[in-house]
Amino acid sequence: MIDDKTIIEQLEKRLSSFTDDPKTQNVGKVEKNVDGVITVSGISKAAMGEIIDLADGSTGFILNLDEDNASVILLGSGQNVKEGDMIKTTGRQLTIPVSEELLGRVVNPLGLPLDGKPGIKKGQEMPLEKIAAGVVEREPVNTPLKTGIKAIDAMFPIGRGQRELIIGDRGLGKTAIAIDTIINQRTQPKGRKKVICIYVAIGQKQSSIGQVVDRLKQEDAFTNTIVVAAPAADPAALQYLAPYAGTAIAEYFMEKGEDVLIVYDDLTKHAWAYRQLSLVLRRPAGREAYPGDIFYLHSRLLERSVRMSDKLSGGSITALPIIETQAGDISAYIPTNIISITDGQIFLQGDLFNSGVRPAINTGISVSRVGGAAQTGAMKSVAGKMRLELAQFRELAAFAQFGSELDPATSAQLERGKRFNEMLKQLQYQPLLEALEILSIAIVGMGILDDIPSETVSRFEKEFHAYAQKHQTKLLETLDNGEKLNEDTQKQIRKAAEEFKKKFSA
Amino acid sequence: MNDKIEQLVQKSYKNDRLDKHLMHVIADHLSRSELKRYIRALKQIEQKKEVLARTPKELTTDEKKALMSLYPGKRIIYTIDPTMIGGIEITIDDIMYEINLQRTFDQMVNYITNYD
Numbered sequence: 001m002i003d004d005k006t007i008i009e010q011l012e013k014r015l016s017s018f019t020d021d022p023k024t025q026n027v028g029k030v031e032k033n034v035d036g037v038i039t040v041s042g043i044s045k046a047a048m049g050e051i052i053d054l055a056d057g058s059t060g061f062i063l064n065l066d067e068d069n070a071s072v073i074l075l076g077s078g079q080n081v082k083e084g085d086m087i088k089t090t091g092r093q094l095t096i097p098v099s100e101e102l103l104g105r106v107v108n109p110l111g112l113p114l115d116g117k118p119g120i121k122k123g124q125e126m127p128l129e130k131i132a133a134g135v136v137e138r139e140p141v142n143t144p145l146k147t148g149i150k151a152i153d154a155m156f157p158i159g160r161g162q163r164e165l166i167i168g169d170r171g172l173g174k175t176a177i178a179i180d181t182i183i184n185q186r187t188q189p190k191g192r193k194k195v196i197c198i199y200v201a202i203g204q205k206q207s208s209i210g211q212v213v214d215r216l217k218q219e220d221a222f223t224n225t226i227v228v229a230a231p232a233a234d235p236a237a238l239q240y241l242a243p244y245a246g247t248a249i250a251e252y253f254m255e256k257g258e259d260v261l262i263v264y265d266d267l268t269k270h271a272w273a274y275r276q277l278s279l280v281l282r283r284p285a286g287r288e289a290y291p292g293d294i295f296y297l298h299s300r301l302l303e304r305s306v307r308m309s310d311k312l313s314g315g316s317i318t319a320l321p322i323i324e325t326q327a328g329d330i331s332a333y334i335p336t337n338i339i340s341i342t343d344g345q346i347f348l349q350g351d352l353f354n355s356g357v358r359p360a361i362n363t364g365i366s367v368s369r370v371g372g373a374a375q376t377g378a379m380k381s382v383a384g385k386m387r388l389e390l391a392q393f394r395e396l397a398a399f400a401q402f403g404s405e406l407d408p409a410t411s412a413q414l415e416r417g418k419r420f421n422e423m424l425k426q427l428q429y430q431p432l433l434e435a436l437e438i439l440s441i442a443i444v445g446m447g448i449l450d451d452i453p454s455e456t457v458s459r460f461e462k463e464f465h466a467y468a469q470k471h472q473t474k475l476l477e478t479l480d481n482g483e484k485l486n487e488d489t490q491k492q493i494r495k496a497a498e499e500f501k502k503k504f505s506a
Numbered sequence: 507m508n509d510k511i512e513q514l515v516q517k518s519y520k521n522d523r524l525d526k527h528l529m530h531v532i533a534d535h536l537s538r539s540e541l542k543r544y545i546r547a548l549k550q551i552e553q554k555k556e557v558l559a560r561t562p563k564e565l566t567t568d569e570k571k572a573l574m575s576l577y578p579g580k581r582i583i584y585t586i587d588p589t590m591i592g593g594i595e596i597t598i599d600d601i602m603y604e605i606n607l608q609r610t611f612d613q614m615v616n617y618i619t620n621y622d
Binding site for chain 2: 011014015023024025026027028041043068088
């Protein structure tokens with residue numbers, strides 16, 4: 001129990017370092033208040049992006065500087081802002097307070113808590129806008145970031161520091177892939193740093209954001225996760241700032257040497273919010289009424305996802321931006337912009353989803369430009385063969401539709417492809433450890449499942465995983481090492497699978 | 507166009523004071539957009555001629571004389587705001603100089619509250 005004397009001493013000590021000099025501020029007057037944007041006169045010394053304090057206590061920031069006035073985007077509702085109100089510049093750019101206390105929290109783009117808990121007391125003020133690291137400051141992407149989803153880790157591997165786009169129509173599982181990736185970061189293989197996850201919800205329903213938070217808590221993946229939420233009910237200004245706020249938080253941890261995963265869900269709504277702001281600011285409208293700098297909006301955001309060189313911090317930010325297409329049109333304006341910025345895309349297809357292939361990844365047009373550099377030797381040795389087999393299967397599948405008699409080699413190829421497709425199906429919220437992924441791909445690639453009906457492949461795989469975790473722990477440890485599969489390991493896998501097959505009832 | 511408006515604005519003043527009759531004559535001959543620019547320019551000039559002084563209580567005669575000597579040739583408008591508690595706030599054009607005791611107390615509370 002602290003006594004009065006100690007409290008007074010501490011207060012005096014604290015106040016001894018307090019200074020208050022006369023303040024000089026640049027002031028102006030509100031001329032107009034329209035649609036969340038106010039036009040102000042005066043403030044001749046204001047800078048672009050500077051925060052403005054309004055008479056009713058709310059804030060805004062400058063997005064347009066004209067000859068005689070400036071346009072200020074309000075960060076609140078602006079209902080109490082009247083013509084003639086005085087406004088003051090603050091000399092500050094937009095920042096967000098960040099510290100370790102943010103882990104396991106839900107905040108808005110200004111850092112204010114949305115989860116009912118108290119706000120973070122002290123934090124480093126990280127700028128929302130920042131120039132991305134230069135070429136010399138970067139390191140090549142060569143460390144895997146495991147999603148726990150077989151199709152992605154095998155064929156479109158993601159590395160730490162990469163930007164991989166998730167693109168598809170509504171309701172095909174884009175957010176599901178991102179959430180599974182976050183869940184998979186709760187455990188890391190030996191020798192790999194933990195990954196801090198940031199989920200940025202832009203223009204989403206509040207119920208959806210709530211479901212995501214609940215699921216992460218259930219899967220014990222929320223303690224290392226931060227949610228930055230700007231739901232659909234928020235002003236367009238907050239939705240515009242949300243991804244930058246998330247990136248500012250990610251940079252705080254990256255500068256400390258941590259690896260960070262950031263999900264932007266989704267950048268289509270982000271583009272819509274920016275379009276709304278630009279139209280209200282009377283900026284010239286271009287294609288699809290987007291402003292001329294819509295590409296720069298996303299390029300400057302995604303370029304901040306980087307793997308820093310070891311001399312600087314050695315940390316990284318891996319970005320998973322999400323884009324929603326309409327009727328599968330990936331040649332639309334915003335999708336093509338983001339595709340050209342990112343280091344690959346995972347394309348989800350509606351007809352695959354409807355036919356039960358989930359995750360509904362189109363393996364033909366999805367790509368990861370980092371590729372094998374972000375894979376362990378073990379995964380590379382099994383995944384390469386699978387990719388080839390699947391490519392051959394896709395070509396032959398068209399012939400199978402004719403119903404004509406096929407030669408044995410073609411039939412075998414088709415059957416192998418079907419088993420690979422069955423094996424690649426995966427339930428939501430069940431990311432796999434790398435050793436189990438390698439095991440699954442290896443047993444199909446070796447032809448061990450060729451004599452098992454393709455409809456039972458999923459059940460076989462699930463039961464085999466349980467068997468391996470109980471009886472083949474040494475084998476799993478070997479696979480975890482990441483080294484390329486030698487003959488001995490392949491024999492062990494075959495032996496274990498054949499043993500289990502005897503017990504498995506199709 | 508702006509040069510024309512600037513010239514008209516300058517001609518609207520006689521002996522450093524706005525001639526209202528002249529202002530109306532000029533205004534009658536301007537288009538809507540020109541009139542908007544003319545009014546804006548007049549407001550800017552008038553703003554430069556004014557000094558706003560906000561204090562917690564009425565200033566004494568000597569204090570007012572001291573202010574007038576600091577800003578010769580300008581019109582000083584006095585407002586009283588008791589919530590300031592102490593200090594003075596002077597606004598010239600778009601620059602505000604402020605010593606405000608209420609703000610100092612608020613900052614002090616904030617400073618102590620964020621003590622670690």
